[in-house]
Amino acid sequence: MAQGFGFTLHAKDGAARTGVIHTTRGEIRTPAFMPVGTAATVKAMLPDSVRATGADILLGNTYHLMLRPTAERIARLGGLHRFMNWDRPILTDSGGFQVMSLASLRKLTEEGVTFSSHIDGSKHHLSPERSMEIQRLLGSDIVMCFDECPALPATEEQVAASMRLSMRWAQRSRDAFGDRPGHALFGIMQGGVTRDLREESATALKSIGFDGYAVGGLAVGEGQEAMFGVLDYAPGFLPEDKPRYLMGVGKPDDIVGAVQRGIDMMDCVLPSRSGRTGQAWTRRGQVNIKNARHQDDPRPLDEDCTCPACRGYSRAYLHHVFKAGEMISGMLLTWHNLHYYQELMAGLRGAIATGQLSAFVADFHARRAEGDIEPI
Amino acid sequence: MAQGFGFTLHAKDGAARTGVIHTTRGEIRTPAFMPVGTAATVKAMLPDSVRATGADILLGNTYHLMLRPTAERIARLGGLHRFMNWDRPILTDSGGFQVMSLASLRKLTEEGVTFSSHIDGSKHHLSPERSMEIQRLLGSDIVMCFDECPALPATEEQVAASMRLSMRWAQRSRDAFGDRPGHALFGIMQGGVTRDLREESATALKSIGFDGYAVGGLAVGEGQEAMFGVLDYAPGFLPEDKPRYLMGVGKPDDIVGAVQRGIDMMDCVLPSRSGRTGQAWTRRGQVNIKNARHQDDPRPLDEDCTCPACRGYSRAYLHHVFKAGEMISGMLLTWHNLHYYQELMAGLRGAIATGQLSAFVADFHARRAEGDIEPI
Numbered sequence: 001m002a003q004g005f006g007f008t009l010h011a012k013d014g015a016a017r018t019g020v021i022h023t024t025r026g027e028i029r030t031p032a033f034m035p036v037g038t039a040a041t042v043k044a045m046l047p048d049s050v051r052a053t054g055a056d057i058l059l060g061n062t063y064h065l066m067l068r069p070t071a072e073r074i075a076r077l078g079g080l081h082r083f084m085n086w087d088r089p090i091l092t093d094s095g096g097f098q099v100m101s102l103a104s105l106r107k108l109t110e111e112g113v114t115f116s117s118h119i120d121g122s123k124h125h126l127s128p129e130r131s132m133e134i135q136r137l138l139g140s141d142i143v144m145c146f147d148e149c150p151a152l153p154a155t156e157e158q159v160a161a162s163m164r165l166s167m168r169w170a171q172r173s174r175d176a177f178g179d180r181p182g183h184a185l186f187g188i189m190q191g192g193v194t195r196d197l198r199e200e201s202a203t204a205l206k207s208i209g210f211d212g213y214a215v216g217g218l219a220v221g222e223g224q225e226a227m228f229g230v231l232d233y234a235p236g237f238l239p240e241d242k243p244r245y246l247m248g249v250g251k252p253d254d255i256v257g258a259v260q261r262g263i264d265m266m267d268c269v270l271p272s273r274s275g276r277t278g279q280a281w282t283r284r285g286q287v288n289i290k291n292a293r294h295q296d297d298p299r300p301l302d303e304d305c306t307c308p309a310c311r312g313y314s315r316a317y318l319h320h321v322f323k324a325g326e327m328i329s330g331m332l333l334t335w336h337n338l339h340y341y342q343e344l345m346a347g348l349r350g351a352i353a354t355g356q357l358s359a360f361v362a363d364f365h366a367r368r369a370e371g372d373i374e375p376i
Numbered sequence: 377m378a379q380g381f382g383f384t385l386h387a388k389d390g391a392a393r394t395g396v397i398h399t400t401r402g403e404i405r406t407p408a409f410m411p412v413g414t415a416a417t418v419k420a421m422l423p424d425s426v427r428a429t430g431a432d433i434l435l436g437n438t439y440h441l442m443l444r445p446t447a448e449r450i451a452r453l454g455g456l457h458r459f460m461n462w463d464r465p466i467l468t469d470s471g472g473f474q475v476m477s478l479a480s481l482r483k484l485t486e487e488g489v490t491f492s493s494h495i496d497g498s499k500h501h502l503s504p505e506r507s508m509e510i511q512r513l514l515g516s517d518i519v520m521c522f523d524e525c526p527a528l529p530a531t532e533e534q535v536a537a538s539m540r541l542s543m544r545w546a547q548r549s550r551d552a553f554g555d556r557p558g559h560a561l562f563g564i565m566q567g568g569v570t571r572d573l574r575e576e577s578a579t580a581l582k583s584i585g586f587d588g589y590a591v592g593g594l595a596v597g598e599g600q601e602a603m604f605g606v607l608d609y610a611p612g613f614l615p616e617d618k619p620r621y622l623m624g625v626g627k628p629d630d631i632v633g634a635v636q637r638g639i640d641m642m643d644c645v646l647p648s649r650s651g652r653t654g655q656a657w658t659r660r661g662q663v664n665i666k667n668a669r670h671q672d673d674p675r676p677l678d679e680d681c682t683c684p685a686c687r688g689y690s691r692a693y694l695h696h697v698f699k700a701g702e703m704i705s706g707m708l709l710t711w712h713n714l715h716y717y718q719e720l721m722a723g724l725r726g727a728i729a730t731g732q733l734s735a736f737v738a739d740f741h742a743r744r745a746e747g748d749i750e751p752i
Binding site for chain 2: 041047068316326328330332
């Protein structure tokens with residue numbers, strides 16, 4: 001619907017899809033993993049390095065950026081792309097989820113939500129209209145509807161009421177967004193783990209009409225089995241010809257399972273956060289570089305990985321710099337993790353394109369089963 | 377004297393010199409600034425990035441590395457170059473200075489020094505023989521004699537006694553070092569701010585014979601005027617045909633003054649440490665990026681600088697990421713500072729080569745005088 005934005009589906013393998021999202025700032029190969037650049041930086045990485053891992057798009061957080069340095073300041077400085085030196089696509093979330101998880105003194109009404117900043121306690125307000133305004137000021141390429149995600153545990157009635165509020169906010173988001181060539185607006189399906197509510201939400205969103213559709217309200221503590229249970233049917237409620245985005249997911253095996261079930265886009269802080277806490281994800285599982293078993297190990301994290309951490313450094317070195325509290329530890333492990341995630345996405349895309357997804361997934365699980373998985 | 381090591385003087389301008397130190401791991405253009413890679417990393421930088429700033433050589437700290445991960449472990453892993461992924465020259469200090477400034481429960485005798493680790497309190501020992509052994513295990517290209525630097529304030533008698541101990545240790549270092557083709561040993565002149573003691577120290581070192589000579593015991597709180605006072609005569613006591621290294625210096629104007637007085641090599645943590653605390657060095661003085669005046673400033677740190685921080689980011693961005701505690705702040709400011717230092721060295725080398733040092737130095741001071749120097 002948005003000029004300059006489109007989605008081309010190249011191949012399917014079962015429910016899984018591969019294709020390309022076209023934007024005015026470049027193409028996004030799907031399934032895509034989006035590194036998270038919360039406060040206008042993917043932590044411990046320079047943008048050129050993020051790009052070198054294979055990332056086509058970053059995610060920015062409306063909640064963090066509206067508080068500091070503020071959306072208005074970023075707009076005066078030329079927008080988020082210029083501010084953070086990333087000229088490829090950026091998706092921004094709506095702020096709704098993080099208000100619920102980070103802010104204090106929250107007050108929710110039909111109109112929107114007021115809250116206190118977790119940084120300095122200052123008072124702020126978000127609503128569908130204000131979220132659209134902030135995301136416009138940031139200049140994001142893919143804008144997310146302002147939604148509400150109920151705190152768990154929640155009764156089915158609470159989930160239903162919350163979903164219906166989010167659907168009214170989706171209409172207000174659509175109205176406030178207007179027509180902005182080159183910028184896409186995505187709706188967010190809610191409904192918890194209840195099939196009828198998911199279908200009702202999808203029907204409401206489709207009748208409003210969006211450039212893409214997110215599956216929201218998952219990866220919030222329900223567990224992988226429950227999440228996959230929803231993903232077994234929920235993507236099927238959404239239009240075949242629009243991208244489907246699973247928010248906040250996840251671990252490598254979550255990603256593989258989501259792609260198998262028809263998801264095109266994902267984001268998660270896990271690869272970067274893990275990198276800063278000494279955890280590396282590899283094709284053979286996960287490595288906890290803090291473990292003393294690595295202190296004399298001359299091998300790289302992964303013999304076959306081509307990232308700078310694996311090409312240049314031993315596990316012994318990575319253990320040493322982690323223990324010494326050196327920044328290079330977070331820099332190298334984050335780079336490795338993001339590289340691994342993007343390699344995984346490339347592998348999934350290639351497997352879907354050639355109809356080999358089942359074999360790829362079997363190999364993915366087999367390598368991990370024989371690998372050196374360590375307790376975290 | 378050491379095979380595979382040499383110094384070629386290309387030009388002089390007054391007392392200042394420019395040339396090249398030849399090592400089996402590559403050439404070092406002089407005057408040279410050596411970034412400090414204390415614990416086997418130049419903090420907040422990847423080695424490729426350090427090289428991209430123009431650094432020909434790094435400094436490693438014997439004291440830190442002997443404690444963690446230990447010299448023996450680094451040797452088993454193939455030496456410091458391989459461990460930290462830097463294949464160009466490395467100079468290691470002897471550990472003596474940092475035992476005095478960092479360790480506790482120090483006990484100094486003619487034989488050497490025992491001390492407790494600042495990391496875990498464990499007991500350790502350093503002597504000329506042990507320092508030579510550790511630097512051999514590390515595989516450093518330029519090894520420093522084990523010396524003693526008296527704590528200030530000190531009487532002239534104390535300085536003299538300390539210097540004479542260091543000269544006896546210099547002989548023991550020379551004897552213990554032996555003949556190691558491709559590896560150079562530098563002597564360290566002591567003697568405080570007393571001309572006769574400096575001359576006595578230089579005479580003692582020359583009679584032992586070294587591949588290069590350091591001026592030690594400066595930049596320890598005596599002030600720039602006193603330091604320059606010593607540098608007005610001390611380099612002249614040293615052989616013309618060997619490199620002269622001023623240890624632990626310094627600020628940009630210290631470096632310029634030292635080069636004017638005949639110094640060929642320097643090292644300092646200042647550009648990297650400042651980078652992590654929000655301070656940038658530019659041709660127009662220094663910028664404190666923490667200052668709120670930068671929060672809306674779209675200009676780079678230095679309009680004419682070609683480093684990644686200045687090519688890609690505004691002062692407003694650098695202010696934001698510093699305030700947000702993001703690692704990219706230290707990464708970008710450190711890169712900028714090291715780039716600035718190496719540009720300064722390149723400028724000094726070019727000016728000496730063309731007999732334009734006076735004009736270069738006048739311009740250096742004039743730019744700073746008209747610049748935007750901020751309180752730190």
